[in-house]
Amino acid sequence: MVDQVKLLGVSGSSYSRRVEWALKVKGVKYEFIEEDLQNKSSLLLESNHVLKKIPVLIHNGKPICESIVIVEYIDETFEGPSILPKDPYDRAIARFWAKFLDGKCLEAVGKALWCKGEEQEKNIQEEAYEMLKIVDNELKDKKFFSGDKIGFVDVAANYIPFWVEIVEEATGNVLITSEKFPNLCAWIDEYLKCSEVQENLPDRDMMLSFFKAKALAK
Amino acid sequence: MVDQVKLLGVSGSSYSRRVEWALKVKGVKYEFIEEDLQNKSSLLLESNHVLKKIPVLIHNGKPICESIVIVEYIDETFEGPSILPKDPYDRAIARFWAKFLDGKCLEAVGKALWCKGEEQEKNIQEEAYEMLKIVDNELKDKKFFSGDKIGFVDVAANYIPFWVEIVEEATGNVLITSEKFPNLCAWIDEYLKCSEVQENLPDRDMMLSFFKAKALAK
Known part of the structure; x- marks a missing residue:
């Protein structure tokens, strides 16, 4: 049986793009259905x-939801390069x-990114800085997260790498600078250099x- | 090599108990370290x-965090009955x-559960009802979620099944009734009947x- 794979998504969505990336890595042919x-x-x-x-990925009529869950499903279901590490500890x-x-x-x-930048919203910015x-x-000392x-x-x-930078420009709330986050910025550069990423951006x-x-x- | 398994947890925490349940299902001997x-x-x-x-599970010196991630790790690492389904679609x-x-x-x-029950908090209650x-x-028509x-x-x-009911008693905010959620209540009964659950409750x-x-x- 030939696999029938449909992806219901929005081409500007980073969640959709995760799934498209995984399908492309595995070389799976799919029909993209743009949702309004x-x-x-x-x-x-x-x-x-x-x-x-x-x-939503629909594989032979059966739907799978949540981008991260879908990426794991694609990794476990289709032949091709591994997306998750093979070792259980590395996978965890x-x-x-x-x-x-x-x-x-x-x-x-x-x-x-979307806050108004007022004084009382400083803790919102601080929390984002903490996470970043x-x-x-x-x-640190890594090209990508897992190798x-x-x-x-x-x-x-x-x-x-892509969406945050555009929202920064649109709202004027700049979060990521190479002074504050040098390793993250180096990763962003490496990530955006990859042809498989460039071909998969809106x-x-x-x-x-x-x-x-x-x-x-707003 | 004999596996050395330590669990850093709190015996009253449902997150800790998830991990203990998985270790017991697999018959893994472990040292529980109660955290303050x-x-x-x-x-x-x-x-x-x-x-x-x-x-945090520490397996031969290597830590794994997040209860759901730990349960998957235990399932993939130790022999014994499967915790996740074998089929990739069912697993997704x-x-x-x-x-x-x-x-x-x-x-x-x-x-x-923890809201004060005032008028302006009605939407908080409504959201919980929607999720439940x-x-x-x-x-519906299921004994447990996956069989x-x-x-x-x-x-x-x-x-x-256990924590919500106790917090309901402590705060007076009752969310789950058999009138509103008959299938969920039937599941709670089945769940609490299991000896493996009873032995693993605070x-x-x-x-x-x-x-x-x-x-x-508060």
């Missing part, structure tokens, strides 16, 4: 009736960092317009 | 320098539900006193 989040398709609402969110460490980056860190960074410092320390090539943890951090101008409009509406 | 969260040990602070939280579904139960659902339920309804629907025996998802939901009176004192201090 203001008017979600019935396929999306049925496939992810719990969260009603993208991305990768899962720990993916959870941190996709959870606490993303939440703190998102809040700080943890990531910066982890990246010499991009893997599971790098992809869980995929919002940092259009920068389109994203900047989108986030500028969002910043104005 | 007001005065954390240097072993805990070194082993989990990112989150500084329990539980289990991971999705574990993430939901350990994340959004736990957060919403925690907030509602999702869980209730998922448990006839307790597994990964049940253990991610382990705070519901002392109820001690927990009630602890939560009553916490409610008074």
Whole structure:
């Protein structure tokens, strides 16, 4: 049987791009279905009736939700280069960092990027700095999180190299500088140099317009 | 080499108990080290320098953090009955539900249990009801989340059968009734009937006193 793989996503979403990256690493052919989040398709609402969110991977008619869960599923299901490390201990460490980056860190960074920068919001910025410092320390003397090539943890951090920088420009809230986070900035450079990443990014101008409009509406 | 397994935890914590349950399922001998969260040990602070939280499993000197990550590690590392399903699709579904139960659902339920019950907090209660309804629907016609025996998802939901009920008594904020959540209540009964669960619960009176004192201090 030929695998039928559909991805319900939004091309500007870092969550969708994680899944596309994993599918490309494995060489899986898929159909990308662009969702309009203001008017979600019935396929999306049925496939992810719990969260009603993208991305959803539909593999031979069966839906899988949550980008990090989908990436693990792709790794376990399709042939090709490994995405998670093979050793159980290394895998646990990768899962720990993916959870941190996709959870606490993303939440703190998102809040700080979109805050109004007023005095009472200083603690929001401090929290984001604290999270980013943890990531910066982890990246000391490392090219990527788990070795010499991009893997599971790098992809869980995929919002940092491209999306954060654009939102910084749109809102004027600059969080990441090479003075504050030298290791993180070195990682961002390495990450963005990879052809597999460059080919899997949305259009920068389109994203900047989108986030500028969002910043104005706040 | 004989495995050396230490668990840094708190015996009253549902997170610690998840890990203890997994170790017992696999028949792993371990040393439990009770942590004082007001005065954390240097072993805990070194082993989990990112989150500084329990539980931490130390296996042959190597630390693993985050209860859900630890349970997966135990499943992949030690012989014995499987904790996660074997099939990749079923495993993805289990991971999705574990993430939901350990994340959004736990957060919403925690907030509602500890809120003061004032009018402006009604939306907090509504959100918890919404999360619990999702869980209730998922448990329709099921004994446990993934079949006839307790597994990964049940253990991610382990705070519901014991801890929630005690906090309800301590704070007077009752969330779970069989009228509202019949499937969830049937699952709670099945879960608490299991000897492997009963043997792995903290002392109820001690927990009630602890939560009553916490409610008074609020």
